[in-house]
Amino acid sequence: MRFGRTVVIGTALAVSLSASHAQFTKIFSTDNRAFIPPENRPVIVTGYPLGFSTGTVATWGRNNGAYLA
Amino acid sequence: MNAPVYQSYFTRAVCVEVGNPQPFNQTVLYNLHRCFGRVGYVLQLAANPSTTDQAAGLQLAIWELENDVYWGRPANLYADSFRITGGFSAGAVNYANYLLSNSAGRAAEYYYLIQYTPQAQDLILVPVPEPASLLALGAGLAGLCWRRRRMR
Numbered sequence: 237m238r239f240g241r242t243v244v245i246g247t248a249l250a251v252s253l254s255a256s257h258a259q260f261t262k263i264f265s266t267d268n269r270a271f272i273p274p275e276n277r278p279v280i281v282t283g284y285p286l287g288f289s290t291g292t293v294a295t296w297g298r299n300n301g302a303y304l305a
Numbered sequence: 306m307n308a309p310v311y312q313s314y315f316t317r318a319v320c321v322e323v324g325n326p327q328p329f330n331q332t333v334l335y336n337l338h339r340c341f342g343r344v345g346y347v348l349q350l351a352a353n354p355s356t357t358d359q360a361a362g363l364q365l366a367i368w369e370l371e372n373d374v375y376w377g378r379p380a381n382l383y384a385d386s387f388r389i390t391g392g393f394s395a396g397a398v399n400y401a402n403y404l405l406s407n408s409a410g411r412a413a414e415y416y417y418l419i420q421y422t423p424q425a426q427d428l429i430l431v432p433v434p435e436p437a438s439l440l441a442l443g444a445g446l447a448g449l450c451w452r453r454r455r456m457r
Contacts (some may be wrong), residue, residue: 261321261427262375263367264417267342276334279418281318281327281428 318428335418345413362400
């Protein structure tokens with residue numbers, strides 16, 4: 237599957253519930269990187285197994301509702 | 306670092322930002338970057354996680370890297386900026402600690418999807434074995450076995 241088409245990602249491993257900033261992450265700003273064109277690739281994330289609470293502290297259930305696609 | 310992506314078969318991604326939501330089952334526009342760093346080595350160690358504990362442990366490790374380790378703080382899942390507070394799966398924490406301790410000082414290539422708005426998470430793509438690659442590997446091994454039998 238080439239990245240020129242819509243990329244469907246079956247499982248995002250986790251999602252948090254609050255929205256806030258729009259700035260580079262520390263990982264992205266630290267590591268060497270090279271942009272791979274084209275810009276604005278359509279991506280669809282189709283599911284997630286784990287949920288977390290807000291902020292930088294995550295509470296953790298015993299994988300309640302967790303699944304692997 | 307500018308070569309096109311041809312090994313681009315991914316079925317999973319890990320979130321990077323603890324503070325952003327992730328929309329599901331709808332199109333989000335991302336820009337793709339090929340990156341090189343410790344995260345890539347963690348992904349090599351955790352490629353194709355087979356249990357929920359491994360999947361959760363990989364996510365914990367990425368969050369610990371993003372919020373503490375990449376800031377120069379020690380990898381400690383119970384302290385500093387990112388920490389877990391209870392009710393956790395011991396297997397997930399053990400796996401996260403395995404990934405963190407075995408990736409110290411190492412680096413590898415990985416793929417990063419960046420979203421410039423707070424409407425979605427940045428995502429790190431988790432490599433999985435491609436069926437075609439596995440077939441090629443299997444064919445190669447079969448060829449080696451066949452050649453060895455002929456040489457006897």
